[in-house]
Amino acid sequence: MSYVQNNARRVVRIDQVVRETPTVTSILFRDSLCACASPGQFVMVWLLGYEEVPMSLAFINEEGLSGITVREVGDTTRAMRQLRVGDRIVIRGPFGRGFSLRSKKPLIVGGGTGIAPLRPLIRRFVTRRTRCTVVLGGASSQELIYHRWLQQLNRRRAVRYVACTEDGSVGVKGTVVDALRDMDLKNFDYLYVCGPEKMIAAVADLAQEAGVPGEASVERYIKCGVGICGSCQLGWLRVCRDGPVVPLRILRRINEFARIRRDDIGRPIPVE
Ligand SMILES: Cc1cc2nc3c(=O)[nH]c(=O)nc-3n(C[C@H](O)[C@H](O)[C@H](O)COP(=O)(O)OP(=O)(O)OC[C@H]3O[C@@H](n4cnc5c(N)ncnc54)[C@H](O)[C@@H]3O)c2cc1C
Ligand code: FES
Structure with a gap:
């Protein structure tokens, strides 16, 4: 995966919303680059009218879906909590260095x-x-x-x-x-x-x-x-x-x- 390709903004449609806890929500979507991410990498997520914020990829290609798990702490994450299936968000990434998978225990x-x-x-x-x-x-x-x-x-x-x-x-x-x-x-x-x-x-x-x-x-x-x-x-x-x-x-x-x-x-x- 190249940085230039990953840095391109993509509009993705939300396919699934999961309420994990009273203040934490998972948002799942389809994206071919995120589907190839390494565990530990993150995406930049942008909702029109709000800041672009980093979010770890919590779901990577689970039956085709990738996604983030968001805790509500401020304006942007509060707006993310209001997202529904069918809404659209803009993403860049995945970025960064993920976890190594060297361990046996x-x-x-x-x-x-x-x-x-x-x-x-x-x-x-x-x-x-x-x-x-x-x-x-x-x-x-x-x-x-x-x-x-x-x-x-x-x-x-x-x-x-x-x-x-x-x-x-x-x-x-x-x-x-x-x-x-x-x-x-x-x-x-x-x-x-x-x-x-x-x-x-x-x-x-x-x-x-x-x-x-x-x-x-x-x-x-x-x-x-x-x-x-x-x-x-x-x-x-x-x-x-x-x-x-x-x-x-x-x-x-x-x-x-x-x-x-x-x-x-x-x-x-x-x-x-
Ligand atoms: C690599 C990375 C991965 C992250 N993964 C997750 C995740 O999986 N789930 C999750 O809920 N949160 C994650 N965060 C934190 C998340 O980015 C912030 O909670 C979010 O940006 C808050 O935005 P806000 O507008 O709602 O709150 P604000 O009121 O704007 O900010 C609240 C606090 O969030 C932090 N924050 C705000 N903007 C940024 C930013 N651009 N970069 C880093 N921190 C910021 C600051 O500490 C700030 O004090 C991650 C942060 C980083 C750096
Ligand atoms: S966010 Fe710009 S150098 Fe890391």
Whole structure:
């Protein structure tokens, strides 16, 4: 796939809308370039009258459909929640570096919508009959994205699924970090993680203690999406081009990671 081809704007028709949680919606469409994406890549999504925003591909060629899973946090994502089957959106991409698929004993950790880019990775491992352990965290049972799908995979023994909720309504009571502290991470050969940056950093520390390498999908403010404008700078990386999936050994060397991000005009703001 070439960047020039992927950077072309395409109008796609929405084929399916899935309400995942009260504030999270999946939007599925047909697009031949997205159908060939690697797990972990993202698209730029534009709704007329709103900002163009980056969204991870959460669905890649599932019976011909690809798509995104969107949490409502501001104007654009609120407008996305109102989308219906038959509406049209404009996309560019897929862009960026996706996950490597090197693991034989994968540990996959997602916090909140951080599970979105990990979803196609889980599917890829299931197809290869590599049984991964998926640790998913959310505030409550209602907020666990893809919970039913993961439960089904768990019942088929295609994955081992550990749900964590902060209110204890389902699974382990606490965060994914609490759940991982009770697991022997030495049983895994590779970690894949995405979620709030402080969570990624804490999970990466536990993996390092256990000697497990890995990679994380990280977010910075994306504008061009193709490595030109510098808006997404993280240390010496341009997240849109060199990420969003970055090896943990590199993230550990970047001072800004889990400390400083930048807003739409490049001002540094603390990572919460
Ligand atoms: C590579 C990547 C993949 C992402 N994947 C997903 C996903 O799968 N699902 C999901 O719900 N969200 C995802 N996001 C975050 C999503 O892009 C923002 O939530 C969205 O842009 C918010 O737009 P808004 O207008 O609704 O909110 P606003 O009120 O405009 O912004 C709310 C917050 O969203 C972030 N944000 C806004 N615009 C951008 C931008 N252009 N680039 C990066 N961050 C921005 C900022 O932190 C801002 O403080 C991803 C971000 C990146 C960088
Ligand atoms: S968003 Fe422009 S360089 Fe990454």
